[in-house]
Amino acid sequence: MAITTAAVIVPMGLLFLLSGFLVNLIQIVCYVIFRPLSKNLYRRINRVVAELLWLELVWLIDWWGGVKVQLYADSETFRHMGKEHALVISNHRSDIDWLVGWVLAQRSGCLGSTLAVMKKSSKFLPVIGWSMWFSEYLFLERSWAKDENTLKAGLQRLKDFPRPFWLALFVEGTRFTQAKLLAAQEYAASSGLPVPRNVLIPRTKGFVSAVSNMRTFVPAIYDVTVAVPKDQPSPTMLRLLKGQSSVLHVHMKRHPMNELPQTDEGVAQWCKDTFVAKDALLDKHQAENTFGEQLLQPIGRPKKPLLVVICWSAILLYGTFRFFKWSSVLSTWKGILFVSAGLLFVTLIMHVFILFSQSERSTPKKVAPSKDNNVSAPLQTNHKKEL
Numbered sequence: 166m167a168i169t170t171a172a173v174i175v176p177m178g179l180l181f182l183l184s185g186f187l188v189n190l191i192q193i194v195c196y197v198i199f200r201p202l203s204k205n206l207y208r209r210i211n212r213v214v215a216e217l218l219w220l221e222l223v224w225l226i227d228w229w230g231g232v233k234v235q236l237y238a239d240s241e242t243f244r245h246m247g248k249e250h251a252l253v254i255s256n257h258r259s260d261i262d263w264l265v266g267w268v269l270a271q272r273s274g275c276l277g278s279t280l281a282v283m284k285k286s287s288k289f290l291p292v293i294g295w296s297m298w299f300s301e302y303l304f305l306e307r308s309w310a311k312d313e314n315t316l317k318a319g320l321q322r323l324k325d326f327p328r329p330f331w332l333a334l335f336v337e338g339t340r341f342t343q344a345k346l347l348a349a350q351e352y353a354a355s356s357g358l359p360v361p362r363n364v365l366i367p368r369t370k371g372f373v374s375a376v377s378n379m380r381t382f383v384p385a386i387y388d389v390t391v392a393v394p395k396d397q398p399s400p401t402m403l404r405l406l407k408g409q410s411s412v413l414h415v416h417m418k419r420h421p422m423n424e425l426p427q428t429d430e431g432v433a434q435w436c437k438d439t440f441v442a443k444d445a446l447l448d449k450h451q452a453e454n455t456f457g458e459q460l461l462q463p464i465g466r467p468k469k470p471l472l473v474v475i476c477w478s479a480i481l482l483y484g485t486f487r488f489f490k491w492s493s494v495l496s497t498w499k500g501i502l503f504v505s506a507g508l509l510f511v512t513l514i515m516h517v518f519i520l521f522s523q524s525e526r527s528t529p530k531k532v533a534p535s536k537d538n539n540v541s542a543p544l545q546t547n548h549k550k551e552l
Contacts, residue, residue, distance in 0.1 A: 178515040184477045185292030188218040192299040205327045212277030224470035231410035237456035242419035247273025253333045255389035257340045260401045272464045281333040320378040337365040363447035369433040390416040416456045
């Protein structure tokens with residue numbers, strides 16, 4: 166089984182890493198040459214370049230893994246998707262929620278301008294973390310004293326973003342597991358809060374800051390609820406790489422920004438109330454195994470990600486063939502050892518990516534928000550560092 170898995174992961178890892186290094190190189194050149202001249206021009210170019218890499222991951226979920234994403238949204242929400250700036254908040258149900266977000270962004274035509282608030286260490290991940298840094302993702306240290314100004318400055322920089330963007334914020338602060346749910350339930354019961362059943366207690370300080378700084382140029386909040394049907398396995402990165410399919414249900418509701426309360430306290434309470442409603446919505450989904458057939462919107466499975474992967478494969482296969490023919494690297498023991506070391510490196514990097522995506526490794530069990538620190542951020546990993 167391990168050999169079979171490696172036989173799949175290594176070629177995919179080679180494709181992703183080699184194409185990713187090329188994308189990163191192009192991003193570096195564009196950052197040095199175009200960004201000093203025109204930030205908007207750089208952003209427009211980077212949007213296209215980054216999408217060439219991220220479409221490979223959309224292909225992974227769409228075509229290789231065969232994961233079917235079913236979108237439930239009212240007609241107004243569906244009509245606005247991809248046509249406006251939006252702050253996206255979601256529960257963090259599975260290991261690949263961020264990939265599901267990319268799938269929906271790709272369908273909406275704004276994949277290359279999709280952003281997120283991430284933990285600072287994410288930007289050091291080879292290829293994908295670097296591409297996010299060039300794409301102006303917001304990276305935080307999980308200490309509000311340090312992050313408050315960083316978050317505010319990052320949000321303000323988006324004022325003149327030339328194309329519609331989505332900024333994702335996982336306000337639960339960590340990925341959902343049963344252990345974390347138990348901790349959240351204990352905290353809620355002891356604090357007189359509604360006891361959650363399907364979500365964690367939202368951390369509102371980052372959300373309040375985002376709303377405060379984005380009111381004037383972001384017209385809407387997209388409230389996203391992700392659910393795994395009870396007859397389907399929860400998708401993971403490893404399952405995707407093995408080509409094991411699943412189904413995900415995604416409910417999306419648009420809330421105009423001007424309908425939110427004007428005070429910080431009111432915005433924080435709105436976020437908490439939204440997650441109470443989200444919890445009830447997930448209860449209903451568990452009972453009916455759907456968000457309501459009348460809301461199901463067709464999003465299809467575009468061929469663009471498949472064409473991009475085919476093109477990348479052809480380019481890299483030809484380049485690899487020419488390199489081996491020119492260098493004769495496999496004709497010597499040193500060359501064979503060099504190639505073997507390269508394959509080992511690819512395997513290790515892919516192993517890091519898989520571990521990074523696993524919810525069980527995302528945070529300790531204590532997930533209740535503290536009074537002094539209530540930062541919202543996706544992919545939260547170490548709450549002790551926040552204090």
